[in-house]
Amino acid sequence: MAQSTVQAPSLFRQLLVHALLIVVSLATLYPVLWVLKMALTPSKAFSTNPSLIPDHVTLQNFVDVVSTTDATGGWLFGRQLFNSLFVSLVTSAVGITLACTAGYGMSRWAFPGRNAGMSLFLVTQMFPGVVMAIPLYILLDTLGLLDSLTGLALVYATTAIPFCTWNLKGYFDTIPRDLEEAAMMDGADRFTTFWRIILPLARPALVVTGLFSFMTAWNEFILAATFMGDERSFTLPVVLQGYVGDFGTEWGRFAAGAILVSVPVMVLFFTLQRYLVEGLTAGSVKG
Secondary structure (H helix, E strand, C coil): CCCCCCCCCCHHHHHHHHHHHHHHHHHHHHHHHHHHHHHHCCCCCCCCCCCCCCCCCCCHHHHHHHCCECCCCCEHHHHHHHHHHHHHHHHHHHHHHHHHHHHHHHHHCCCCCHHHHHHHHHHHCCCCHHHHHHHHHHHHHHHCCCCCHHHHHHHHHHHHHHHHHHHHHHHHHCCCHHHHHHHHHCCCCHHHHHHHHHHHHCHHHHHHHHHHHHHHHHHCCHHHHHHCCCHHHCCHHHHHHCCECCCCECHHHHHHHHHHHHHHHHHHHHHCHHHHHHHHHHHHCCC
């Protein structure tokens, strides 16, 4: 029986494919490199020069952004960085904690209203958070949580919990029930099975879900600008908006601030990259 052979692509085709990939990569990276150029350029004007190489390189824009102080002389940028980290971490923690039990219950038990509840969770994701800005503002004002990081984190958690529940419920469905039944036959109760078997197996999904919740809270601007009136309570996206004025924009500082805001997310993404790949591909290999 003759064996079929796969012909290797020609050298011309390989060069063409690689050239196309290089062009696409450059087109994708060009906006990022252009922002970096603006951040390194000692000018407040909007640059229309398409070149990615600045005429003069300076770190003054980064220094100006990082060294901002408040009226009392405190380090304002450090306080605002802490605000973003606190709100994002609390949002992720609340979302993951409540969604773990909710997603597990939705996955393992069939009860009246389960499908309707999951559909309702999905419907809540169809509307942007700004739609609820006025009711949420009234609630926070009544509870005395305006200009409060705790109040902002609770607002973000209201949208994070349905998203986290949907993600984790789908992953819990892929974990065989036989593992739980075997543990219970060995004497483990339901909580022990959930804590020591299900959650360790769901670690990739927990990381992926937590990262997306973190990024959503980290980048959110409209609700933070609405509920926060004191600059010491601002998150970093609100700080960036401050460089855009009615009569002018400090483009160098804006670009430098945008890069600084992106750094923690990039570090977190590359640190958790292994879990991201496992979480995104686990559904195709489990069963």
